[in-house]
Amino acid sequence: MTVLSQEDRQEIQGILTTGFGHLRVAGFVFVRFADPAGGRAWLADLVSQVTTAAPWDVDDNGDKRKPGATLNVAFTFPGLVTLGLPPRTDETFPTEFAVGMAQRAAVLGDSGDSAPENWEIGGPRNEDLHALLIVYALDDAALDARLDELRATFGAAVVEVASERGARTDRSREHFGFASDGISQPTIQGVRSEDAEPSPWVIRTGEFILGHLNELGLYPRSPAVAVADDPHGVLPRFPEEALPDYRDLGRNGTYLVYRKLRQDVAGFWRFLQDTLEARPAEMLAIAAKLMGRWPSGAPLVLAPDADDPALATSNDFMYRLSDEVGHSCPVGAHVRRANPRDALKKIADSAEESIRTSNQHRLLRRGIPYGSALFPEERIEDGNAPVDLETDGAERGLQFFAINADTKRQFEFVQQTWLNNPTFAGLHANKDPIVGDNAGDGQMVVQRNPVRRHVNNIPRFVAVRGGAYLFVPSMAALRFLSRAV
Amino acid sequence: MDILILLAPVTRGSEAQLRDALAAIETDHAGNAYLRLGSSPNTHFVRFVLLEDDEHGVRLLFAANYDGPLGAYLDELRRAGPGLDRIFGTCAGYDGDLAAFARRWYLKPRGVYIAFPGVTVRDVRRWIAVREQIESFLDLPEVAGYLTEPGIGPLLEQLVEIRDTAPGDALYEGLRASVANCGGAVRGVVLKQFLRIAEGFSKHGQATTWPLVRGGFDDGTYDREREQAIQTVEIGAGSIQNQMTTVTEIRPELRLRLRVALAGTTVLSRFGWPPGEFADVGTLHWFAWALLDDGKRLLFMSTFDGSWQNYLQDFINKLIWALDALYSNTYDYPAAGMQDIWAFTDYILDHQRPPAVFYSAYPTETVFNALRDRQIASAVGLASRRPQLDGWLGAL
Numbered sequence: 001m002t003v004l005s006q007e008d009r010q011e012i013q014g015i016l017t018t019g020f021g022h023l024r025v026a027g028f029v030f031v032r033f034a035d036p037a038g039g040r041a042w043l044a045d046l047v048s049q050v051t052t053a054a055p056w057d058v059d060d061n062g063d064k065r066k067p068g069a070t071l072n073v074a075f076t077f078p079g080l081v082t083l084g085l086p087p088r089t090d091e092t093f094p095t096e097f098a099v100g101m102a103q104r105a106a107v108l109g110d111s112g113d114s115a116p117e118n119w120e121i122g123g124p125r126n127e128d129l130h131a132l133l134i135v136y137a138l139d140d141a142a143l144d145a146r147l148d149e150l151r152a153t154f155g156a157a158v159v160e161v162a163s164e165r166g167a168r169t170d171r172s173r174e175h176f177g178f179a180s181d182g183i184s185q186p187t188i189q190g191v192r193s194e195d196a197e198p199s200p201w202v203i204r205t206g207e208f209i210l211g212h213l214n215e216l217g218l219y220p221r222s223p224a225v226a227v228a229d230d231p232h233g234v235l236p237r238f239p240e241e242a243l244p245d246y247r248d249l250g251r252n253g254t255y256l257v258y259r260k261l262r263q264d265v266a267g268f269w270r271f272l273q274d275t276l277e278a279r280p281a282e283m284l285a286i287a288a289k290l291m292g293r294w295p296s297g298a299p300l301v302l303a304p305d306a307d308d309p310a311l312a313t314s315n316d317f318m319y320r321l322s323d324e325v326g327h328s329c330p331v332g333a334h335v336r337r338a339n340p341r342d343a344l345k346k347i348a349d350s351a352e353e354s355i356r357t358s359n360q361h362r363l364l365r366r367g368i369p370y371g372s373a374l375f376p377e378e379r380i381e382d383g384n385a386p387v388d389l390e391t392d393g394a395e396r397g398l399q400f401f402a403i404n405a406d407t408k409r410q411f412e413f414v415q416q417t418w419l420n421n422p423t424f425a426g427l428h429a430n431k432d433p434i435v436g437d438n439a440g441d442g443q444m445v446v447q448r449n450p451v452r453r454h455v456n457n458i459p460r461f462v463a464v465r466g467g468a469y470l471f472v473p474s475m476a477a478l479r480f481l482s483r484a485v
Numbered sequence: 486m487d488i489l490i491l492l493a494p495v496t497r498g499s500e501a502q503l504r505d506a507l508a509a510i511e512t513d514h515a516g517n518a519y520l521r522l523g524s525s526p527n528t529h530f531v532r533f534v535l536l537e538d539d540e541h542g543v544r545l546l547f548a549a550n551y552d553g554p555l556g557a558y559l560d561e562l563r564r565a566g567p568g569l570d571r572i573f574g575t576c577a578g579y580d581g582d583l584a585a586f587a588r589r590w591y592l593k594p595r596g597v598y599i600a601f602p603g604v605t606v607r608d609v610r611r612w613i614a615v616r617e618q619i620e621s622f623l624d625l626p627e628v629a630g631y632l633t634e635p636g637i638g639p640l641l642e643q644l645v646e647i648r649d650t651a652p653g654d655a656l657y658e659g660l661r662a663s664v665a666n667c668g669g670a671v672r673g674v675v676l677k678q679f680l681r682i683a684e685g686f687s688k689h690g691q692a693t694t695w696p697l698v699r700g701g702f703d704d705g706t707y708d709r710e711r712e713q714a715i716q717t718v719e720i721g722a723g724s725i726q727n728q729m730t731t732v733t734e735i736r737p738e739l740r741l742r743l744r745v746a747l748a749g750t751t752v753l754s755r756f757g758w759p760p761g762e763f764a765d766v767g768t769l770h771w772f773a774w775a776l777l778d779d780g781k782r783l784l785f786m787s788t789f790d791g792s793w794q795n796y797l798q799d800f801i802n803k804l805i806w807a808l809d810a811l812y813s814n815t816y817d818y819p820a821a822g823m824q825d826i827w828a829f830t831d832y833i834l835d836h837q838r839p840p841a842v843f844y845s846a847y848p849t850e851t852v853f854n855a856l857r858d859r860q861i862a863s864a865v866g867l868a869s870r871r872p873q874l875d876g877w878l879g880a881l
Contacts, residue, residue, distance in 0.1 A: 091709070095709050095712045095713055095716070096716070099709075099713055103713065103717075104717060106717040106718070106719045107716065107717055107792070109721060216801075218826060218827075221827050345853075357798070360798070408794055409798075412794065413792075413794050413795065413798070416720065416791075416795075417791055417792055417794070417795045420721060421720075421725070421791065422721065422722055423725050423790065423791075423849070423853065423854055426851070426853040426854060426857050428620075428849075428854060429722070429849070437721075449638075450632075450636065450637055450638050450641050451623060452623075453629070453632075454620070454623065454629070456624065
């Protein structure tokens, strides 16, 4: 039985184990360190304010005392180098993190509109990013107050480079009108005692937190510091008494993927209405086929013909037995690509093998929408689709955050081998219809009896506006980084 | 499909010229001044790789997967290669006689797997074309509309009933089933034996469950730029295929064991699985091993579908026994084999040699796609002798 210990929980930053669902708004402040010593001094003062994964206190009534605002902090590779890493420790970070997201455009499919040259944050034409402050709060006023407090600590050493916000909607829908993707969130083994054992739904801790066993039965590769470079013994040892000459800079930390994803909401519904000449009910049905779930969140495998709000949070389904060929949920639908569950063929002989493979590529998502809704959520209920939408010129989308212990094997793999792979599951020239790098020539096969329907000329509905690969240190690692080298 | 592998020393001073020529080919497979691979109808895949070591200096590795007799293929290369002499002319022992050059520097492929052994480039392209034309037909507005309502359901029902009464079917199905069973039996027996041998070969270490420290603290072979280059090869709309070429050093005391493993791989590749499904991986177009330098080094080459990361994933989940049995006879291979994923990944990265040229005749077709396209094309092609087809159409 594996449950995270109290010691571990006090070391882990809170955002790894919870999305702070009770806090409605979030602020993301990107900063650059103007000088290393000043940056370290600033960080040393900040550490005590960082929200950890330690269980919340309980009040006299037995209710959890949930925090009214939280703070978490993450660093880019240049940020760590600027703060100062011991000799050769920089080389123990994985390559994709070291080169940064913009350099991985070929892997991620970030081309055309989404190319890093066109980004607002993290691209070659944008200012250097060193660290990211993630603040959640109850409402806008509380968020502004907290951000002002933090900004007041910056001084000359910390320079604000960019600032973003996000806000949850009333019904937790994303901007296209679908239930947010938290429904299929993997459960991390060991955060709650009832999730002590891995299962198809409970993913081993080491997929999301360094220093713990992962789905391969191994510890994820972790950045290291020579013992001599940690004279005060701030950092923990490696697990199982391995590597006695080194200390584990990664343990209880993780990697965070940030993408600012702009959604073309009018473009999405107009494509269904105008290009496909669909009637409202049909617009909804096709949209659901592209997504793999209905707007309420009900999965197509369980609700093939119409939305069923009773199944809105249902995540207990598989594909192979009931829907192998995709008549309910198309093989290339967004949710079936993002997590193929038991449906992987050619690489997996059996349902069990497919689930095992799928579970080696899961992401813990911490996304939150930004921008105002283009249409009221009622317009997409009771079988209605939002018709005649006009764009209002405003920016809206998703502040996408994903947590994983191995960005190559998790985020990048999902992006390249599943979402953007034109030959996913034996398809031809099909990419993810929602988030794929389609450019007006996208195709999607909707399997159907007797003959498939082809949705053609799919444009890009989601464009990348910025992004970064970040390291979320443990509390010990934060203290270590804040010391002079 | 056959495999031609040549490894020839590059004469001193010609290296720059050769690199320029290969870069020109890679930039434009169809229209360059040296070798127009696009106009060679019998070439499936080609790669040129420059290998360098202290003992031999720079050598040119050329590997081609081709259809038909070798002599005819070499003639075809010459026709497609207005600047062929300027490529092979940089190598020792080339006097314009390509056949003599090939005889001199030939390497025997061993432990070969080919997804579709009897299938030509022409066949694959025909499958693709048939599927694409059917897709376009189905996408015509009138047709697409008709398919929904009234629909071709009733017609298909009738067709199925006709086929069910065709006398040859039961016999054909029975024959197919027994052939499949036979393949299964061969696989069962051979695979069991081979797995036993492979396990014996590679079980001399436990997988380390802890992470190795890589980079600054290791032996210094780590090269972040090389890793970045290998991992960011563009896979997508233009080409979904990828390649791997590794050169490793064989442990002299294990040469015999390596040969046994190569022979076992050959048998399994040929008889172990249905076409396109080696070890149930289904993403491998072909692979081959070869011994270099009097058995001192081991060359591995493959063409596969998807990213490097995906390929390693296939290895790790599927091919452990196959690769362990072979690679475990080389230096630097992790004691626990592929189980030790970090060490295995590092081993592959350290020994991979990126190609100067990588060409495919059907770069957007995966093995999985080819299996489906063959199924689509062969079903409609059953009665496609021209007079029969004309007769059928004429009867309407």
